[in-house]
Amino acid sequence: MSAPEIIRPFEDRDLDALLALRARCFDGLDLERERVRRKWAFDDNPARQDGMPPCWIAELDGEVVGTYGMLPAKVYIDGTATPAICGVDFCVAPELRGRGLGRRLTAAMVETAGSRFRFITSPTAATTALMQERGAGVVDAAAEGALFARPGSLPTAAPTAAAAALEVRQLTGFGGECDALAARLAPHHRFVTVRDAAYLRWRYVGDPYVRHVVFGAFEAAGANDGAMRGLGVLTLSPTEPQGYVAELAVEPHDLAAARALLAALADAARERELEAIFALERRPSLQPILHENDFTAMPTGAPEPVLLLLGGTVDPKDWLLSPGDGDFLFRIGSAG
Numbered sequence: 001m002s003a004p005e006i007i008r009p010f011e012d013r014d015l016d017a018l019l020a021l022r023a024r025c026f027d028g029l030d031l032e033r034e035r036v037r038r039k040w041a042f043d044d045n046p047a048r049q050d051g052m053p054p055c056w057i058a059e060l061d062g063e064v065v066g067t068y069g070m071l072p073a074k075v076y077i078d079g080t081a082t083p084a085i086c087g088v089d090f091c092v093a094p095e096l097r098g099r100g101l102g103r104r105l106t107a108a109m110v111e112t113a114g115s116r117f118r119f120i121t122s123p124t125a126a127t128t129a130l131m132q133e134r135g136a137g138v139v140d141a142a143a144e145g146a147l148f149a150r151p152g153s154l155p156t157a158a159p160t161a162a163a164a165a166l167e168v169r170q171l172t173g174f175g176g177e178c179d180a181l182a183a184r185l186a187p188h189h190r191f192v193t194v195r196d197a198a199y200l201r202w203r204y205v206g207d208p209y210v211r212h213v214v215f216g217a218f219e220a221a222g223a224n225d226g227a228m229r230g231l232g233v234l235t236l237s238p239t240e241p242q243g244y245v246a247e248l249a250v251e252p253h254d255l256a257a258a259r260a261l262l263a264a265l266a267d268a269a270r271e272r273e274l275e276a277i278f279a280l281e282r283r284p285s286l287q288p289i290l291h292e293n294d295f296t297a298m299p300t301g302a303p304e305p306v307l308l309l310l311g312g313t314v315d316p317k318d319w320l321l322s323p324g325d326g327d328f329l330f331r332i333g334s335a336g
Contacts, residue, residue: 010057024094051114156293195247243268
């Protein structure tokens with residue numbers, strides 16, 4: 001006997017019913033803020049693909065009873081920019097849980113045409129288990145010692161000569177120098193978000209609710225045409241006196257750029273009187289730089305993101321992952 005629920009792509013007419021479902025599943029959801037967040041996350045997203053729905057819907061007797069969102073993304077896979085999907089906003093009506101709807105929605109999300117790479121940056125135990133059934137890998141950030149925290153009031157460490165030779169400045173716009181940096185990062189990692197100018201404008205300028213402070217590290221004037229060496233982003237919590245290192249986009253061997261950008265982010269935190277800064281740094285070459293700047297590894301609370309490559313195998317260590325990716329930081333400033 002076939003299941004009575006229908007799994008189908010989202011249609012514009014579903015929006016009010018989808019928001020009502022999410023309000024049932026998540027206490028305190030502000031529907032108007034959620035509308036704004038969804039427009040930015042899906043409609044304004046530069047990685048959006050024509051013909052790909054923003055989510056899958058489970059419908060029963062004409063009622064929306066489940067959903068799995070698909071945040072558009074673009075990821076370098078083995079050096080080639082490729083469409084990707086970040087699974088977000090998964091929920092099933094409470095009275096229908098345990099009937100296999102989550103598994104069917106997961107199958108629809110995974111099997112969506114047009115992309116080989118799937119990832120989830122804010123998984124629950126249920127979404128992780130369902131993705132592991134499909135062969136997904138899981139990042140064990142706790143075992144990697146990748147989650148860090150630092151008091152926001154501490155002064156920064158004295159810069160090394162190499163870091164002091166760089167010019168670090170706050171950015172309010174993004175251009176071709178960001179495209180070039182994104183391309184240079186790609187060969188160092190099998191999977192890495194394409195952090196080009198279009199992505200950065202959407203992610204850090206277009207965000208409707210959360211403020212971000214962005215810095216670029218550049219060669220000194222006259223050196224290598226002032227090329228961009230790295231980019232750092234401090235995301236400010238709108239509800240707590242704390243910030244997050246959303247990006248530390250440098251080549252893994254460029255310790256000078258990492259030091260210079262971390263110092264700028266720490267200065268920005270102190271100027272804004274933040275009490276704490278949090279960072280997620282999985283690259284072994286850069287973890288000592290965080291310790292140098294008074295970050296301490298946290299033994300608990302590390303996220304466990306999930307990744308899946310259709311038709312291939314994945315090693316979670318091959319993924320350059322930052323809190324700016326996916327929906328890691330969506331929850332701090334939106335209703336979702």
